[in-house]
């Protein structure tokens with residue numbers, strides 16, 4: 001990406017989505033939940049009220065410019081700094097993509113607003129949708145996700161079930177496993193029952209690969225994740241950790257890298273692997289961005305961790 005955009009970031013290389021252009025419609029950490037495992041830190045604006053959080057005409061203008069200048073991506077993904085379905089008009093991005101490109105669209109949502117028929121009507125426009133479900137009852141939901149007022153477990157499950165009923169595209173459920181919190185097999189069994197009631201096409205088992213908001217949150221060991229995935233049946237798999245993507249090296253400008261790290265804090269090694277670039281080169285660029293005041297760095301578990309708050 002040549003130009004710096006305010007609402008677009010990447011394209012980010014992704015094992016599952018190829019080169020994915022991110023579209024961010026929500027101010028930093030404006031979300032319906034404050035998940036203990038969130039890589040972006042604590043939710044500063046905990047809300048469940050929808051609104052026009054950023055001007056949609058500016059987002060669409062940036063998409064037009066991106067298409068003119070580059071336009072190369074395998075997917076256009078609504079994701080980023082908060083919950084995208086909080087934006088009243090998030091479906092306009094999918095409409096734009098259908099009208100202007102053949103690129104497939106993806107919605108990454110925590111699913112909390114899918115109980116709202118208006119949200120479902122917009123979400124069905126995406127080619128692929130991924131929702132979250134990592135709890136088995138109200139208590140575990142509150143412990144893991146610390147929801148905003150008006151958000152609860154029952155509404156989440158009913159919303160995801162209703163969405164499945166209406167949606168013919170590819171629906172994935174992400175189950176985020178925190179060691180010692182929802183990793184016990186009796187709890188996993190209960191989560192699997194709820195997930196089954198949503199009938200997703202695929203189930204992705206994830207854990208804290210990136211440093212989370214709450215430092216007491218621990219990643220679940222790979223072996224246990226594999227055993228957990230088996231409990232969800234043949235459509236479930238463990239999300240690959242950061243690893244070399246098998247893509248050709250992907251050049252990324254300093255500005256685009258800063259925009260990406262703002263939404264996906266990471267270590268130098270993770271970013272170098274993600275873009276298939278030498279670590280020393282990535283480190284030099286990250287340090288320049290820290291010197292310019294665009295990123296911050298701190299040590300976590302002995303490794304330099306880059307973020308933007």
Ligand code: SF4
Pocket residue numbers: 031032033034035037038039040043081082083110
């Ligand atoms: S993980 Fe997603 S849903 Fe949870 S607080 Fe962070 S942005 Fe919100």
